[in-house]
Structures are given as C-alpha cells and as structure tokens.
Amino acid sequence: MAQAYYRPDVDSPNAPLGGKVCGRRNPDSVIEARRQRLYSRQLEGLTTRQLVLDHATKENIGVDTAWRDWGKVKEWNDEDWEKDREKMVARLQGMRMRLFQQGDEEGSASDCCSDIGFVRQSAWGK
Numbered sequence: 001m002a003q004a005y006y007r008p009d010v011d012s013p014n015a016p017l018g019g020k021v022c023g024r025r026n027p028d029s030v031i032e033a034r035r036q037r038l039y040s041r042q043l044e045g046l047t048t049r050q051l052v053l054d055h056a057t058k059e060n061i062g063v064d065t066a067w068r069d070w071g072k073v074k075e076w077n078d079e080d081w082e083k084d085r086e087k088m089v090a091r092l093q094g095m096r097m098r099l100f101q102q103g104d105e106e107g108s109a110s111d112c113c114s115d116i117g118f119v120r121q122s123a124w125g126k
Contacts, residue, residue, distance in 0.1 A: 031069075034059050039073045
C-alpha cells in the first residue's frame with residue numbers, strides 16, 4: 001500500500017487530527033501519460049461524464065482526479081481548436097463543395113450544406 005500523507009487544510013472526521021488522508025502523488029510523467037490516454041479516448045463516442053468515470057476506473061484513480069485530468073484535456077482541446085481554426089474553414093468549405101457535387105442529383109446536398117453553414121456561422125460568428 002502506498003504511503004499516505006495528511007492534509008490538515010481539508011476536514012475529514014476519519015483522518016487523524018482532522019486532516020484528509022491522501023495517497024502518494026505520482027510523478028509528473030505518470031500523470032501526463034494518464035492524461036494523454038484520456039485525450040486519445042475522446043473519439044470512442046462516450047459522453048464526457050462516462051469518459052471521466054471510465055477513466056477513473058481504468059486508471060484506478062479518484063473521480064476528482066479524473067475530472068482534473070479532463071480539465072487538462074479540455075485545455076488541450078481548446079489549444080488544438082485555436083491552432084486549427086483557420087484551416088477548418090477551408091476544410092469545411094471543401095467538404096461542402098464535395099457534398100454539393102455528390103448529392104446534387106439526390107436533392108439532399110442543399111440540406112447538408114445549409115447545416116454545415118449554420119455550424120460555421122455559430123462557430124465563427126460570420
């Protein structure tokens with residue numbers, strides 16, 4: 001069992017001297033690897049809550065720690081979005097044109113294009 005230390009700033013009736021018993025802190029490299037695993041699992045189709053709770057179970061960490069990991073992953077997502085924002089406009093426009101060309105004879109292309117245009121307007125405000 002890992003050594004524990006006491007945090008006297010947090011109240012817990014079960015801990016000596018009213019402190020909270022916490023496990024040992026992992027090295028930064030272990031924490032970073034754990035967060036990267038969570039980052040790579042985002043595309044599995046789970047909701048955020050399901051993803052975080054599953055992360056806590058798989059990594060054998062507390063739910064609060066899993067939510068802190070999610071906070072860092074969310075920061076990474078925001079950074080990725082800011083870096084790729086301008087490229088996304090061109091990619092969305094290219095997808096829009098391909099959809100229009102492929103679906104013109106089916107009549108569904110205009111609906112898809114208007115949906116993509118709506119997403120673009122809400123994301124960029126243009």
